[in-house]
Amino acid sequence: MEFLWDGWRPHYAVLGRVDGIRGFHDIKRYPEARLVPGLVLFRWDAPLFFANAELFHQRVLEAVAQSPTPVRRIIVTAEPVTSIDVTSADMLAELERALRESGIEMRFAEMKDPVKDKLKRFELLERFGAASFHPTVGAAVDAYLGRAHGGLDTLKSKKTGPLARPAPRPEYSVAITSFRNECTLSSSQIRLPRAGNHERWSCTALLYVRPVCG
Secondary structure, eight states, X not given: OHHHHHHHSOOEEEEEEOTTSSSEEETTTOTTOEEOTTEEEEEEOSOBOTTTHHHHHHHHHHHHHTOSSOOSEEEEEOTTOOOBOHHHHHHHHHHHHHHHHTTOEEEEESOOHHHHHHHHXXXXXXXXXXXXXXXXXHHHHHHXXXXXXXXXXXXXXXXXXEEEESOOOOEEEEEEEXXXXXXXXXXXXXXXXXXXXXXXXXXXOOOOOOOOOO
């Protein structure tokens, strides 16, 4: 009976990135998880079929509505979805249309090939397009960041606000004076961003000076 209930009312989660743990994780279990601004990572832990299709539709819209930032894209992390039926296929088509009309893209990550085969049979694979499917969740997030932020991996912490990486390049200035056959490094300054509570930055500067005086 519990198995049937899990299929009808399965677990779902919105995912974020947790410091010190690889991958993306349920933000309810990890309240400190960081979210990507404008992006919702939504995981559905069951096959999609007639009995839970409407619930999936509702939960996705709820996740979009509860996002702390305006949503540009939702990625369904579909690795646990082992099958879909015609009812859920119709639901996905309607959901994609509703999201698109609201200016939100729907993408998928880690969808199994047999499930893609069913989408093709239901004439949804071509409708969604090849760009809507990513091999991993990380690749899907990178694709979003590359488009939305020019490759800047920007994450949002519910406690600390925006965090940006990679680190900005350190600014440096070097003054070199020369006299006869010697070159002397007279001063160098390297300014690094201060380390916050959640980020540590490190930098190694190598300065090579070769006499060029005649």
